[in-house]
Amino acid sequence: MSAIESKVRNNPKVQEISDERDQDAGIWAYLKPGFYHGSSFCHPYDRRHNAHEETWTALNKALRDVHPCDCAACLDLIAKQKNS
Numbered sequence: 001m002s003a004i005e006s007k008v009r010n011n012p013k014v015q016e017i018s019d020e021r022d023q024d025a026g027i028w029a030y031l032k033p034g035f036y037h038g039s040s041f042c043h044p045y046d047r048r049h050n051a052h053e054e055t056w057t058a059l060n061k062a063l064r065d066v067h068p069c070d071c072a073a074c075l076d077l078i079a080k081q082k083n084s
Contacts (some may be wrong), residue, residue, distance in 0.1 A: 033077035036069040
């Protein structure tokens with residue numbers, strides 16, 4: 001595992017990684033509840049609770065654009081995690 005891949009996998013805002021490059025689908029970082037990717041408004045039904053890039057280096061850079069999220073979907077997931 002490269003240092004960049006390790007950095008992405010150990011990012012405290014990332015819940016799960018899916019490396020789908022063998023299917024020409026890139027690498028996906030699914031964010032923990034309470035975070036969204038991008039600078040646009042976080043809507044509970046959009047796909048902004050993840051980041052997608054073709055390389056580990058690009059994904060690491062994309063994760064710099066992750067922000068706190070207080071949308072209803074995130075708040076619900078956080079509440080469920082606290083109660084479990």
